[in-house]
Amino acid sequence: MSETFDAIIIGAGQAGPALAGRLTGAGQRVALVERDRIGGTCVNTGCTPTKAMVASAHAAHLARRAAGYGVSTGAVAVDLASVVRRAQTISANARERNEKWLGAMEGLTIVRGSARFTAPGTIAVGERTLTAPRIFLNVGGRPSRPSMPGLEQVETLDNASLLTLRELPEHLVVVGGSYIGLEFAQMFRRFGAQVTVVEMGPRLLAREDEDISAEIRTILEGEGIAVRTGAKCISFAPHTGGVAVGVECSEGEPQVIGSHVLLAVGRTPNTDDLGLENAGIKVDERGYVEVDDRLQTSAPGVWALGDCNGRGAFTHTAWNDFEIVAANLLDGEDRRVSLRVPGYALYIDPPLGRVGMTFAQARASGKPLLVATRPMSRVARAIEKGETQGLMKIVADAATRRIMGAAILGTGGDEAIHGILDMMNADAPLDDLRWAVPIHPTVSELIPTVLLELKAEE
Structure with missing residues (x-):
């Protein structure tokens, strides 16, 4: 006998639990299917543990450089086992918080096991059969292992x-x-x-x-x-x-x-064992679920969120996928992926914060451009911290005076980039940001200065 729900969510990564919260909050009965650990890649093997280990690596690096700051530390040694234990504890705590939240969610049934479509609107999980008029795929991805000699x-x-x-x-x-x-x-x-x-x-x-x-x-x-x-x-x-x-x-x-x-x-989407063909759900040549601008798949009543849809490979884009779907289904809005301003960071040290187009992409658009760069060695905050590697770079449309993209490679770059991201999201002219009065001493305070240095592409 099948179990009937208002919605089935396959995968408890970034988007799945939040969507379950919105749907159950609206009075719907929801099944959340997870075959591994709650929290998905980010909490278990991605952002949370890796950034914890990046922090340990930064501490070791800073300790080795301590003499340059007038601080004596002696020999620096790293206990990798302790580093890993710290990261795993942080990860486990985050996972436990998610599990407690989901466990207390009225209207939610958590189903453990691998899900597979047997027909449109019908999912098999072991011996159980689940049906719902709405199904959401949040199955994430895994590391690629391509064919390479040996x-x-x-x-x-x-x-x-x-x-x-x-x-x-x-x-x-x-x-x-x-x-x-x-x-x-x-x-x-x-x-x-x-x-x-x-x-x-x-x-x-x-x-x-x-x-x-x-x-x-x-x-x-x-x-x-x-x-x-x-x-x-x-x-x-x-x-x-x-x-x-x-x-x-x-x-x-x-x-x-x-x-x-x-x-x-690279990464590979976890779509190969879902039986998508049994539900008429199309995937591309790489296995990503094909979705429209509102994240609906080729099958009526099925949406794909997060890494498996190929429309973003980050925790924050998965979260925004949830926001788009929830707003459209529950709030009467018309949110679309194409409205999203792309941004991300590379967490080496110093980090790279990126938003919008690269200069090469902007040039390919054929639009008249303004561009400016500034080395971090000319940023007071970076000098004071003794971290002067990197640069800031902004490219803008000369006709509309809108920022098209930016990169901040340097100390605090992953945070400072949000000043530009927010302006782009608001579709505000760069002149508005030019007249902001930022706090000194910060990396962000140099953004208006870089804007003043924008010049036509030569």
Whole structure:
């Protein structure tokens, strides 16, 4: 016999529990299906534990630099097991808070197990059959493991398993020079490991402007991280020292020997075992659920939120997916994904805060542009903190005088970028921000100054 609900939510990541709260608050009976841990990637293997470990790495880095601030610390040592315990405790506490909240939610039934569509509007979870007129997919993603020569012959780590190490790798080889890989690379270098980053492309962070990419490489190499770009054919083989990673770069040795290898080459949506074809739900060639501007799938009464829809790969975009769906279904609004101003951060140290278009993307639009940059070495707050690496960069539409995008790579960049993000979200002209009176000394106070330095693209 089937169990009937007003709504079924598959996945208890960032969007799922919040949506359950809104729906049950509106008097609906909701089933929330989860096969693993409440909280999804962010709480369990993503933002929460990794940023806790980034904080530990920063503390070690700052302690080693203490003499430059007139502080004596003596020798600095990192106990990786203690670092991991701290991160896991923070993660467990966050998960427990979510579980208690959901457990007390009137009208919610939590169903443990793997969900699979057997027909439109019908879900099987083990021996149970659930039906509802509305179904929401919030199934997230997992680390990609593409076909690469020799990969199946060696052991590798991913972002989840790396968080469980109790002993420091002698030499960590990070395959993938993008966001996840670079955060772990710097983190483990600061913990004391030798680290090499191997990237197939010609530079790190191909999505960013070349000057941002180059500055990030300078920051990482300045901390002793080896960077091997242009690795055209990455391969793997067992080695007495661990794993031999073939790189075939134009310069340097043709292979790198690592005691451990982190595979950080992207994410794959958790959609392959949901039986989506049984419900008429379309996916693209990469497995992401196809959705419209309001996050509705090709099947009536089914929505997809979070990482599985390919419309954002961040906790904050998953949360905004929830906000869009809830506002449209419960509040009579017409919210759309296309109204979202894209923003994100790279949590190396110093961090990169990004919003809107890169300069390269803005140039491709064909619009007349204004652009300005300022090195962090000319930011008082950065000088006072002894953290002068990085730069600020803003690009604007010369005709409409709207900011099109910005990057702040430097101390506090992940926070300061929100001043620009908010102006873009409000669709306000840059002149309004120009006349703000920011607090001194902060990184944000330099934003009006950078706006004053905007000049036509040459």
